[in-house]
Amino acid sequence: MSTPASATPAAPSAPVLVEPTRVRASDGTVREVSVPLFAPVVRRGSLAEIPFDNAREAPAETVLSRKRPDGTWQDVTAADFAAEVQAVAKGLIAEGLRAGDRIAIMARTTYEWTLLDFASWAAGLVTVPVYPTSSAFQTRWILQDSGAAACAVETKEQGRLVSQERQQLGSLTHLWQFDTGAIGRLKSLGKDVPDAVVAARRATLEPHSPATLIYTSGTTGRPKGCVLTHGNFFAEVDNAIELLHPVFKSVSKDPASTLLFLPLSHVFGRMVAIGCMRARVRLGHAPSIRTEDLLTDLAGFEPSFLLAIPYVLEKVYNTGRATAENMGRASSFDRAARIARRYGEAVEAAQHGTGPGPGLGLRAARALYDPLVYRRIRAALGGHVRYAICGGSPLGHRLAAFYAGAGIQIFEGYGLTETTAAATVTPPLKPRLGTVGWPLPGTAVRIADDGEVLLGGGQVFQGYWDAERGGPVPRGEDDWFPTGDLGALDEDGYLTITGRKKDILITSGGKNVTPAPLEDWLRAHPLVSQCLVVGDDRPFIGALITLEPDGLAHWRRMHKKEGVPIRELVHDEELRGALQRAVDEANRLVSRAESIREFTVLTKDFTEEGGHLTPSLKLKRDAITRDYAEEIEGLYRR
Numbered sequence: 001m002s003t004p005a006s007a008t009p010a011a012p013s014a015p016v017l018v019e020p021t022r023v024r025a026s027d028g029t030v031r032e033v034s035v036p037l038f039a040p041v042v043r044r045g046s047l048a049e050i051p052f053d054n055a056r057e058a059p060a061e062t063v064l065s066r067k068r069p070d071g072t073w074q075d076v077t078a079a080d081f082a083a084e085v086q087a088v089a090k091g092l093i094a095e096g097l098r099a100g101d102r103i104a105i106m107a108r109t110t111y112e113w114t115l116l117d118f119a120s121w122a123a124g125l126v127t128v129p130v131y132p133t134s135s136a137f138q139t140r141w142i143l144q145d146s147g148a149a150a151c152a153v154e155t156k157e158q159g160r161l162v163s164q165e166r167q168q169l170g171s172l173t174h175l176w177q178f179d180t181g182a183i184g185r186l187k188s189l190g191k192d193v194p195d196a197v198v199a200a201r202r203a204t205l206e207p208h209s210p211a212t213l214i215y216t217s218g219t220t221g222r223p224k225g226c227v228l229t230h231g232n233f234f235a236e237v238d239n240a241i242e243l244l245h246p247v248f249k250s251v252s253k254d255p256a257s258t259l260l261f262l263p264l265s266h267v268f269g270r271m272v273a274i275g276c277m278r279a280r281v282r283l284g285h286a287p288s289i290r291t292e293d294l295l296t297d298l299a300g301f302e303p304s305f306l307l308a309i310p311y312v313l314e315k316v317y318n319t320g321r322a323t324a325e326n327m328g329r330a331s332s333f334d335r336a337a338r339i340a341r342r343y344g345e346a347v348e349a350a351q352h353g354t355g356p357g358p359g360l361g362l363r364a365a366r367a368l369y370d371p372l373v374y375r376r377i378r379a380a381l382g383g384h385v386r387y388a389i390c391g392g393s394p395l396g397h398r399l400a401a402f403y404a405g406a407g408i409q410i411f412e413g414y415g416l417t418e419t420t421a422a423a424t425v426t427p428p429l430k431p432r433l434g435t436v437g438w439p440l441p442g443t444a445v446r447i448a449d450d451g452e453v454l455l456g457g458g459q460v461f462q463g464y465w466d467a468e469r470g471g472p473v474p475r476g477e478d479d480w481f482p483t484g485d486l487g488a489l490d491e492d493g494y495l496t497i498t499g500r501k502k503d504i505l506i507t508s509g510g511k512n513v514t515p516a517p518l519e520d521w522l523r524a525h526p527l528v529s530q531c532l533v534v535g536d537d538r539p540f541i542g543a544l545i546t547l548e549p550d551g552l553a554h555w556r557r558m559h560k561k562e563g564v565p566i567r568e569l570v571h572d573e574e575l576r577g578a579l580q581r582a583v584d585e586a587n588r589l590v591s592r593a594e595s596i597r598e599f600t601v602l603t604k605d606f607t608e609e610g611g612h613l614t615p616s617l618k619l620k621r622d623a624i625t626r627d628y629a630e631e632i633e634g635l636y637r638r
Helices: 047-057 078-094 111-122 136-146 156-164 182-189 195-203 230-243 267-279 291-301 310-326 330-352 360-380 397-405 516-523 549-558 573-587 621-627 629-635
Strands: 002-004 021-024 030-034 041-044 062-067 073-077 102-106 126-130 150-153 174-177 210-215 225-229 257-260 282-285 305-308 387-390 409-416 421-425 443-447 452-457 463-466 471-474 481-489 495-500 528-534 541-547 596-601
Touching: 030 481, 041 230, 047 078, 047 111, 047 195, 047 230, 047 267, 062 078, 062 111, 062 291, 073 078, 078 111, 078 182, 078 195, 102 111, 102 136, 111 126, 111 182, 111 195, 111 267, 111 282, 126 136, 136 156, 136 210, 136 225, 150 156, 156 174, 174 182, 210 230, 210 267, 225 230, 230 267, 230 421, 257 267, 257 291, 257 305, 267 282, 267 305, 267 409, 267 421, 291 360, 305 310, 310 330, 310 360, 310 387, 310 397, 310 516, 310 549, 330 360, 330 397, 360 397, 397 409, 421 443, 443 481, 495 516, 516 528, 516 541, 516 573, 528 549, 528 621, 541 549, 541 629, 573 596, 596 629, 621 629
Parallel strands: 002 041, 062 282, 102 126, 102 150, 126 210, 150 174, 257 282, 305 387, 387 409, 541 596
Antiparallel strands: 021 030, 030 443, 062 073, 210 225, 225 463, 409 421, 443 452, 452 481, 463 471, 481 495, 528 541
């Protein structure tokens, strides 16, 4: 069965629950699960049709909101957005860009990013995201490898960075800058281009046509360009829209909406932006993730759901706890948190038929703490958020249960750039806290003999970009894509990610240790920003810990140590005692041989600018172990 791009997926009257098909190994364990398609396969057309389909079907419906200089939000209708996409597409054609040319976009999460994305597709182009924080080397490599003919940047600094590299970028003939009016000039340039020219460009695109080259974060070596097609995105977003019915198709009187603050350079944010346009969910953009800026934007926009990484949800929780402690109400907050977790777990048990749900006493306790604690948590996220789609790394059972009890349902997912974002997601009617859910409809998950997670489905990419070929290197005949991640499927088919194959540590005693569970647990602590577990070919496991600035500032105030220099504070017995208790908690997850025996507190955090984090905030293990070799050696001289 197929549907054209012009046919927005039909909405069921309520969320649908389809149990996955499970395949067992000879020992009885579940080795493979799959879920059938919820949305028909798109056989013709492309993402370029979405704005025009919206304008034809619901011209007056609000599809985006733009932030005005005074901080208020201006709604953009489907008809207005389609007209703007058409005008910019004409400008791109007037500039001489040909169908199939690559156009790079280097900007924060802005309205102009999404506008140029859809306008580029309408002109038959292939977009290439570049993180706005990329170095000159990273930027040059992506522009060079992709053969980009044009690049749009947001700021003067980014424009200068690209200009400095242009001698080595023979294909780059155009460089535009958003904050000096590039969009307006493109519109003016295209005024004399007939509408039919844009229509003809759109008509050349099919589901198998490349839509974008997204370069992987590159924790090791040079990033590789993942070729994602229009069909990959349709397979992803159409099934996500149908599965996550309460998110994309609001069941309340308030229309569904989201404020996007994660990078559009990352496949996670990009997928949700496209999904919102496909489902006609009001979309806003928040370019600044500074706490005060983001809180202001959330309060003004009032989204119904959010796209988040665990760090954001951890920070909201920890800030709420710190505020309560400053007011002398830490014990009250901790009791409220325990009640929320119990409530979330009770609701989950009822959904699985393993419990009666929250009892009268638990419901009363939750009602008591709702105005005191939970409403404040929701207010920090805009006041109207009821759902959050979380990915990037495991959130963990504790926080997922807390947010569920506080009135925000978390849909945790797992995927990669190569799978157009989510390959698995929490099923709305049957969540299992602490897992990344079941396969997205139309997707299959298999666990290899060595524990590696293998994925298959319509959202799996064509292959990695080959500059000489001018297209993707075919992935071969095997339908299964090896992710490099380790995981396990439980009896009911829920997937849990346990770490990365390449990150496994083998101690000198021969013990295999997966660092991710320890690192994820510690990172959720208010005092901890990042944690790197070490111990390869060593007698025991150790860790490097960096301090979270806001959490540390709060700790300093509470312990009256504001004036103590950081170089002294990292050796402070009280601080190390607090961190040791956190390490002891984390060690409960693992055996004695896998536990952290020693740790060092660093005076500087791991950052992208310092070369220790990828743009998606993943640890660059090789760079950290190289730059902190002396500190690691010190762990084993004690």
